[in-house]
Amino acid sequence: MASMRVHELAKEFGMSSKELLDRLQEMKIPAKSHASMLADAYVAKIRKNLEPEIKQRTGQLEDKEAAELAEEQRALAERKAEEERKRREAVEEERKRREAEQAARRMGGLSEQPSEDEKDSDGEDESGERAARPAASAFERLASQIESEKERVAREAEEAKARARAAVAAKEVAKKQAVAEALAARKSGGKGAKHSEPAKKAPVLGAKPKSSFDSLLSQIEAEKARIEQQKAERQNAPRQGAANNQRQKPQRADKKQGGAKPQFQSQQQAKRTFEPEVPELNQQATSEDRYAQMAVQAEKLQRDKVLAEARAAVEAATQEGEGRRKKRKEKREAENRERLEMEAIEKGLDPTLVLDDSVVEVPQGATVSKFAELLGVQPNDIIKRLFMLGQVLTLTQSMGDDLIELIADDMGRKVRVVSPEEEYAVVYHDSEEDLKPRPPVVTVMGHVDHGKTSLLDAIRHTGVAEGEAGGITQHIGASVTNIDGRQITFIDTPGHEAFTAMRARGAQVTDVIVLVVAADDGVMPQTIEAINHAKAAEVPIVVAVNKIDKPGANPDRVRQELTEYGVIPEEWGGTNMFVEVSAKQKLHIDDLLETILLQADVLELKANPDTLASGFVIEANLDKGRGPVATVLVHRGTLRPGDSIVAGASYGRVRALVNPRGTHVDEAYPADPVEILGLNSVPTAGDEFRVFEDERDARKLAEERALRARLAEQETKSHMSLDDLFSRIEAGKQTDLNLIVKADVQGSIEALRDAFDKMDQSEVRINIVHSAVGGITETDVTLASASDAIIIGFNVRPTGKSKLQAEKEKVDIRLYRVIYQAIEEINAARVGLLSPDIVEEDTGIAEVRETFKVPKAGTIAGCYIIEGEISRDDKVRVVRDGTVVFEGTIDSLRRFKDDVKSVRSGYECGIGITGYQDIKIGDTIEGYKIVEVERTE
Numbered sequence: 001m002a003s004m005r006v007h008e009l010a011k012e013f014g015m016s017s018k019e020l021l022d023r024l025q026e027m028k029i030p031a032k033s034h035a036s037m038l039a040d041a042y043v044a045k046i047r048k049n050l051e052p053e054i055k056q057r058t059g060q061l062e063d064k065e066a067a068e069l070a071e072e073q074r075a076l077a078e079r080k081a082e083e084e085r086k087r088r089e090a091v092e093e094e095r096k097r098r099e100a101e102q103a104a105r106r107m108g109g110l111s112e113q114p115s116e117d118e119k120d121s122d123g124e125d126e127s128g129e130r131a132a133r134p135a136a137s138a139f140e141r142l143a144s145q146i147e148s149e150k151e152r153v154a155r156e157a158e159e160a161k162a163r164a165r166a167a168v169a170a171k172e173v174a175k176k177q178a179v180a181e182a183l184a185a186r187k188s189g190g191k192g193a194k195h196s197e198p199a200k201k202a203p204v205l206g207a208k209p210k211s212s213f214d215s216l217l218s219q220i221e222a223e224k225a226r227i228e229q230q231k232a233e234r235q236n237a238p239r240q241g242a243a244n245n246q247r248q249k250p251q252r253a254d255k256k257q258g259g260a261k262p263q264f265q266s267q268q269q270a271k272r273t274f275e276p277e278v279p280e281l282n283q284q285a286t287s288e289d290r291y292a293q294m295a296v297q298a299e300k301l302q303r304d305k306v307l308a309e310a311r312a313a314v315e316a317a318t319q320e321g322e323g324r325r326k327k328r329k330e331k332r333e334a335e336n337r338e339r340l341e342m343e344a345i346e347k348g349l350d351p352t353l354v355l356d357d358s359v360v361e362v363p364q365g366a367t368v369s370k371f372a373e374l375l376g377v378q379p380n381d382i383i384k385r386l387f388m389l390g391q392v393l394t395l396t397q398s399m400g401d402d403l404i405e406l407i408a409d410d411m412g413r414k415v416r417v418v419s420p421e422e423e424y425a426v427v428y429h430d431s432e433e434d435l436k437p438r439p440p441v442v443t444v445m446g447h448v449d450h451g452k453t454s455l456l457d458a459i460r461h462t463g464v465a466e467g468e469a470g471g472i473t474q475h476i477g478a479s480v481t482n483i484d485g486r487q488i489t490f491i492d493t494p495g496h497e498a499f500t501a502m503r504a505r506g507a508q509v510t511d512v513i514v515l516v517v518a519a520d521d522g523v524m525p526q527t528i529e530a531i532n533h534a535k536a537a538e539v540p541i542v543v544a545v546n547k548i549d550k551p552g553a554n555p556d557r558v559r560q561e562l563t564e565y566g567v568i569p570e571e572w573g574g575t576n577m578f579v580e581v582s583a584k585q586k587l588h589i590d591d592l593l594e595t596i597l598l599q600a601d602v603l604e605l606k607a608n609p610d611t612l613a614s615g616f617v618i619e620a621n622l623d624k625g626r627g628p629v630a631t632v633l634v635h636r637g638t639l640r641p642g643d644s645i646v647a648g649a650s651y652g653r654v655r656a657l658v659n660p661r662g663t664h665v666d667e668a669y670p671a672d673p674v675e676i677l678g679l680n681s682v683p684t685a686g687d688e689f690r691v692f693e694d695e696r697d698a699r700k701l702a703e704e705r706a707l708r709a710r711l712a713e714q715e716t717k718s719h720m721s722l723d724d725l726f727s728r729i730e731a732g733k734q735t736d737l738n739l740i741v742k743a744d745v746q747g748s749i750e751a752l753r754d755a756f757d758k759m760d761q762s763e764v765r766i767n768i769v770h771s772a773v774g775g776i777t778e779t780d781v782t783l784a785s786a787s788d789a790i791i792i793g794f795n796v797r798p799t800g801k802s803k804l805q806a807e808k809e810k811v812d813i814r815l816y817r818v819i820y821q822a823i824e825e826i827n828a829a830r831v832g833l834l835s836p837d838i839v840e841e842d843t844g845i846a847e848v849r850e851t852f853k854v855p856k857a858g859t860i861a862g863c864y865i866i867e868g869e870i871s872r873d874d875k876v877r878v879v880r881d882g883t884v885v886f887e888g889t890i891d892s893l894r895r896f897k898d899d900v901k902s903v904r905s906g907y908e909c910g911i912g913i914t915g916y917q918d919i920k921i922g923d924t925i926e927g928y929k930i931v932e933v934e935r936t937e
């Protein structure tokens with residue numbers, strides 16, 4: 001018989017596996033489950049025991065066999081019943097015995113626990129107890145088995161729950177790790193290698209946790225350690241990107257607080273910003289508490305994950321948007337520049353000046369403190385650097401252009417010295433529809449005596465004839481004429497000098513140049529100069545071939561000659577219009593005017609008249625009765641009485657407007673010359689004028705300009721003078737004395753040179769840097785200024801503007817009559833013994849225009865006082881071509897037939913000089929007084 005499995009045998013018997021297993025248990029045959037294999041010996045035994053039952057079930061057994069089987073079963077049942085009855089009796093007996101014992105104890109006050117002796121002495125009890133004990137211990141075992149089984153089931157249930165929760169938590173940790181890695185990867189710019197390590201750990205976290213709860217805890221702890229490590233790595237790594245900067249900010253702020261706390265806060269901050277926070281697990285907590293904590297962790301991780309994902313998305317968007325933001329920034333900057341440019345244009349400023357931010361603009365003549373302020377450095381630093389350059393300047397002293405550039409260069413800074421003109425330079429922008437046609441402004445140029453003044457007179461005469469009846473043109477520096485109802489404005493000062501001087505000041509007022517060339521003389525040096533100046537200014541030339549009335553006139557030769565200088569007549573294919581005129585005989589003047597208008601039409605001259613006026617000063621003077629008077633040429637806008645105006649360093653409110661015919665007017669339009677009254681001082685020709693809406697602005701600008709001018713003047717280096725020679729020698733500064741000697745005769749110069757040669761020159765060496773016969777000229781002053789020399793004049797006087805120039809440039813001019821005076825003074829100056837100064841104080845200058853022979857009085861000079869005031873008791877010197885030809889006193893001073901005490905500038909008078917008859921037309925008579933001046937040193 002082969003061995004069989006339980007379920008196979010059960011099937012054979014027609015019963016369930018469970019039923020068979022029970023029966024096997026009764027038969028003490030070992031079998032655990034339906035699949036248990038039964039050895040053939042056991043199969044035989046089972047068949048034998050169960051056969052009758054089986055046969056009965058199947059109806060296969062015979063009656064006898066069935067009766068035997070029934071008997072057998074009944075006997076077995078009886079036996080079992082007997083055993084059970086006995087077991088119950090024993091239990092009952094035991095119970096009764098215990099109750100009896102307890103009752104006896106209660107009755108006899110005996111202890112509940114019987115002593116060993118009592119137990120031993122009571123034989124009956126002992127036997128009863130022995131009978132009861134096996135039953136009791138079996139019960140207890142069973143009870144304990146049940147208890148342990150319950151515990152096992154409960155534990156397994158709990159562990160199953162824990163596994164489920166741990167799996168959820170581990171899943172969350174894995175997700176969080178993935179997010180953290182994604183963040184780290186973005187921050188590090190995708191350094192995959194660096195972050196592959198944590199990624200490897202993921203499977204550990206993601207793996208099904210062991211059934212042990214501790215396994216989950218250890219996983220969480222490991223994850224926390226990993227995050228901490230990553231964070232530490234990122235903090236050590238160089239900061240990159242905007243997000244990192246954001247992270248740095250709180251750290252910097254925290255650092256200020258100092259101590260360990262800020263560091264902790266910064267870590268917290270960093271954690272909040274980047275890491276999902278893993279809460280601490282209390283290792284001491286009970287299992288229930290731990291489950292609760294894990295649930296909290298899982299929830300927190302979920303929330304942090306969402307936050308981290310959101311932040312990662314924002315950061316990614318930030319990085320992706322970097323390029324777009326840069327473009328937007330560039331666009332914004334471009335718009336800003338455009339706006340500034342527009343604003344500058346609206347304000348009438350040069351936009352390039354406003355937008356040039358790479359260079360520091362320093363106003364000309366800026367003081368040391370202003371310069372330091374503009375550069376944003378300490379003034380001491382500037383002073384120190386100046387000192388190193390040998391320039392001792394205080395805070396309030398102004399710096400020259402060269403010094404400004406030198407110091408800036410020394411400091412590695414870029415600067416641009418801005419002149420007041422440039423600083424206030426105005427670029428006006430008018431829209432096309434605001435522009436209206438305006439009259440042309442004309443300047444007449446040409447060689448000396450070619451007829452410029454005559455032509456202007458002729459033109460004026462033409463204009464007057466057609467203009468106001470009987471009107472007499474006033475000399476205001478410019479005039480207007482009308483032809484065919486159209487206006488032409490002429491600048492009265494002919495010649496290119498004034499034109500160029502104006503232009504040098506930025507006053508480009510001329511639209512057309514009329515080049516006057518005498519037909520009998522042709523092209524001359526100043527004609528060429530005029531052409532060059534006109535070309536430089538890019539102003540078109542209309543040629544007026546003058547003096548055609550003269551017999552030797554040859555206009556074609558003029559045309560021919562001019563072609564050499566690029567002035568080519570239209571009829572010869574050039575661009576220049578030629579008109580043949582006679583200023584003297586007023587021939588073809590109208591033709592000339594019409595030609596000028598034609599040229600103007602070509603230029604399409606326009607201006608905006610409907611705005612605040614601006615333009616240039618043509619001429620200015622101080623009128624005794626009316627105060628400062630300036631002739632201005634309106635360039636743009638309309639000028640009206642009451643306007644707040646600034647002209648150069650002058651300002652004021654326009655009190656009155658006077659046109660060239662002397663008529664008060666209410667308005668002056670573009671290209672109108674007009675005299676203005678109301679300025680607080682006399683401006684300079686070429687100054688720009690501007691009307692301001694607010695008088696305070698006009699005043700501010702004017703005062704600023706005036707201050708600059710004063711500072712610049714102060715700054716003019718004081719040159720060598722005899723007065724400070726000694727102090728300079730003492731200070732060790734001076735070892736040379738440079739002289740420029742001018743004298744009336746060469747002999748004086750030679751005599752002076754001999755005298756100096758004989759002088760002791762051990763302390764100071766005397767150098768004559770230049771000497772010549774003749775008056776002291778502007779060139780002499782320039783030379784003295786350049787070589788730090790003193791000018792010594794023997795019987796000569798400063799000519800032209802040289803005196804003014806010397807004052808301006810602080811050049812010392814010493815005038816002597818005899819040589820020994822000069823030698824004495826220079827000797828005295830060397831040893832510091834200059835006596836109190838006897839100085840000649842100039843009073844006035846008269847120009848001799850006529851001479852009269854008067855009986856008894858001799859020669860009387862018919863004079864015009866051109867400067868100052870000459871008094872009857874003044875001393876005078878007669879100067880001819882810069883040389884003093886006579887010195888003496890005034891014999892008579894008359895106006896008309898009256899003797900007068902003094903005559904002021906602008907008036908005519910007759911002067912008789914005591915003992916001098918040789919006076920000539922063109923001489924100047926200089927008045928002076930002798931005054932004694934205390935020496936200050």
Ligand SMILES: Nc1nc2c(ncn2[C@@H]2O[C@H](COP(=O)(O)OP(=O)(O)OP(=O)(O)O)[C@@H](O)[C@H]2O)c(=O)[nH]1
Nearest residue numbers: 447448449450451452453454546547550582583584
């Ligand atoms: N015959 C003749 N003489 C003229 C004519 N125009 C000017 N003159 C004379 O030429 C001389 C010089 O004339 P101005 O008008 O003073 O010449 P200018 O160019 O103004 O001279 P400067 O002011 O010295 O530069 C004067 O004597 C005039 O009378 C002309 O058309 N014909």
